[in-house]
Amino acid sequence: MKKKTASMPKKNPLSLQLDISKFEKANDEEKFLQQRMRESTTFFKDGMRRLAKNKLAMTCLIIVVFIVLIAIFVPMIYPYSYEQQLGVTAGQSVDSSYNNLKPFEYGETELKRMEEGESIFPHIFGTDSHGRDYAIRVIYGTRISLIVGFFASIIVLIIGAIYGAISGYYGGKVDLIMMRIVDIIYSLPDLLMIILLATVLKQTLTPVIEGTGLEKLGVGMISIFIVFALLYWVGMARLIRGQILTIKQQDYVLNARSIGAKGGHIIRRHMLPNCISVLIISTALQIPSAIFTESYLSFLGLGVNMPMPSLGSLAAEARSGIFTYSYRLIIPAVTIFLIVLSLNLLGDGLRDAFDPKLKK
Amino acid sequence: MNEQKNLLEVKNLKQYFDVPNGILKSLKLKAVDDVSFTIKEGETLGLVGESGCGKTTVGRSILQLYKPTAGEVWFDGQLIKSKKSISDFRKQAQMVFQDPYSSLDPRMTVSDIIGEPLDVHKLYSNKKERAEKIKYLMDLVGLSSEHATRYAHEFSGGQRQRIGIARALAVDPKFIICDEPVSALDVSIQAQVVNMFEDLQKKLGLTYLFIAHDLLVVKHISTRIAVMYLGKLIEIGPANDLYHNPIHPYTISLLSAVPVPDPNIARANKRIHLEGDVPSPLHMPSGCPFRTRCPKATEKCAESMPELKEVQPGRLVACHNL
Numbered sequence: 182m183k184k185k186t187a188s189m190p191k192k193n194p195l196s197l198q199l200d201i202s203k204f205e206k207a208n209d210e211e212k213f214l215q216q217r218m219r220e221s222t223t224f225f226k227d228g229m230r231r232l233a234k235n236k237l238a239m240t241c242l243i244i245v246v247f248i249v250l251i252a253i254f255v256p257m258i259y260p261y262s263y264e265q266q267l268g269v270t271a272g273q274s275v276d277s278s279y280n281n282l283k284p285f286e287y288g289e290t291e292l293k294r295m296e297e298g299e300s301i302f303p304h305i306f307g308t309d310s311h312g313r314d315y316a317i318r319v320i321y322g323t324r325i326s327l328i329v330g331f332f333a334s335i336i337v338l339i340i341g342a343i344y345g346a347i348s349g350y351y352g353g354k355v356d357l358i359m360m361r362i363v364d365i366i367y368s369l370p371d372l373l374m375i376i377l378l379a380t381v382l383k384q385t386l387t388p389v390i391e392g393t394g395l396e397k398l399g400v401g402m403i404s405i406f407i408v409f410a411l412l413y414w415v416g417m418a419r420l421i422r423g424q425i426l427t428i429k430q431q432d433y434v435l436n437a438r439s440i441g442a443k444g445g446h447i448i449r450r451h452m453l454p455n456c457i458s459v460l461i462i463s464t465a466l467q468i469p470s471a472i473f474t475e476s477y478l479s480f481l482g483l484g485v486n487m488p489m490p491s492l493g494s495l496a497a498e499a500r501s502g503i504f505t506y507s508y509r510l511i512i513p514a515v516t517i518f519l520i521v522l523s524l525n526l527l528g529d530g531l532r533d534a535f536d537p538k539l540k541k
Numbered sequence: 542m543n544e545q546k547n548l549l550e551v552k553n554l555k556q557y558f559d560v561p562n563g564i565l566k567s568l569k570l571k572a573v574d575d576v577s578f579t580i581k582e583g584e585t586l587g588l589v590g591e592s593g594c595g596k597t598t599v600g601r602s603i604l605q606l607y608k609p610t611a612g613e614v615w616f617d618g619q620l621i622k623s624k625k626s627i628s629d630f631r632k633q634a635q636m637v638f639q640d641p642y643s644s645l646d647p648r649m650t651v652s653d654i655i656g657e658p659l660d661v662h663k664l665y666s667n668k669k670e671r672a673e674k675i676k677y678l679m680d681l682v683g684l685s686s687e688h689a690t691r692y693a694h695e696f697s698g699g700q701r702q703r704i705g706i707a708r709a710l711a712v713d714p715k716f717i718i719c720d721e722p723v724s725a726l727d728v729s730i731q732a733q734v735v736n737m738f739e740d741l742q743k744k745l746g747l748t749y750l751f752i753a754h755d756l757l758v759v760k761h762i763s764t765r766i767a768v769m770y771l772g773k774l775i776e777i778g779p780a781n782d783l784y785h786n787p788i789h790p791y792t793i794s795l796l797s798a799v800p801v802p803d804p805n806i807a808r809a810n811k812r813i814h815l816e817g818d819v820p821s822p823l824h825m826p827s828g829c830p831f832r833t834r835c836p837k838a839t840e841k842c843a844e845s846m847p848e849l850k851e852v853q854p855g856r857l858v859a860c861h862n863l
Contacts, residue, residue, distance in 0.1 A: 224648060432644035436705075439604055440658040440712070441631035450657070454648040 238530020279312035341417025349425030554612035587763030641701035
């Protein structure tokens, strides 16, 4: 460009004559600069952009991430463990000064060591009636509750999605029979079923899992997962079936059949991607409900095995000292409240962001 | 012309649907009733008729998207019936859909939409070959290959229909069923797409079954035209003959409804208005389905359905009163 202008005759600055150099043909490089290709937005990016605009949902997301990070990492670095009874040392009598400490109080031996100049990590929430640090028990209980919530939702998602997709896709008699099974499961009183199953499973499973890694997890936990796998997928299955029935009528499914695609291919490539938003939303809303269920089961004594804590069992234990140590009930209760509330609000935000019918 | 072999033969195709009517009872909806025709290699058969007369169902039944109630479809000398023959058939016969908005999956990129037939029939050995084929197909239908990573909703109707056509061409078919491919597009785009169909036919030696209700478009693109009324084929013949000299009373009134872009001629032409409505396909009139509205109907028409008879060379008409 510059070279060419230099070869032009010099122009009088006051002349009104047109500057010819401005009318030269653009070369390829300049043409390329004029191209404005908008970044092609994917469905996921588009949804995330809308989610990021929702302040309430983002706040909840931050709270959830914060709680998850604490639940994962704090037990790794914390000086006490959830099952360690601080007053019990091998070969000595139990030091009862460690039991029922108030927040930021210390046991007798700890006070002695502090006088000698040692620094001791404080018991932020005090200790429980067995002399175990309460803060780590709450954090560990949160971890357990989150694990239950997350994996139970995954189980529900997998079973429900596959069942619903098959029922909706094949339709007709298959659909009729599969949906009647769902109706039957739906009409069972779930709390009764859970109590029954938990009792029966406790009897049968205890000898089976003895000595394996599952023993530490406890029969209660396993039966919670089984209960979810047996009972709670039906809502998801119905939802997915409804979606699949709508998508099945779409022209692009007929189009895929016309090129010779088989059932599996159509379900994988067309149907599931097109109901992914429903999957995301309902899973996000399933997690808090699973945490809630786990909490009240643990509260009723059907949950995790002692000494392993969960938020529900911590609250249940705290009932005995409800007037003297009311904070022991309040702390796990507030934690459950925070997790469930923020996950629910986050789920609502996801629905607003990913449901194409609510697109703004 | 006569030397060309028949690529597709449809013999006595019937497609009935059950419509529930009360508990455990159902009525037969005769969407396609005893339709037979042939398509020669390299030609275009236009299929016309009013809405709901079963044109689309004919196309879908040929492709075995619905299981035909009765009748045979022969393609290239092979009966399309067994699973093997259907899956082979689908590599050679493709379909372009009416609505370019709903017939493309909104969650797939253009390259995935066009590449899907290649995936289904495993027509490539590596990813590079797949990408090259997609690029070639996009060039073929006049799309910029830079748009391969975009989603279908980012395109206009005409461009979407081009995507649909590229997809149909992906398996290198011999025969394409065009199910009202231009009726959802506006007129200027219609012309482009119709011309593209013609170019592709010349370039790739394709055979079309072109379903439409726009008679002008059909006349422009077709070698022969078939007219349907209430699931039955009533007239078939070379495009120009049929257009200028319709024989069946229904075809005559159908052609009189074609708008003429010249007000003087349009005023001189008398439009034939048919009496009454199209009968419900659930309660078909006896004999000829058109008799309830036909100006020439006689008692004989109520008794039996007229057969397709050759009245002039290459022209078949189903009417008693000729």
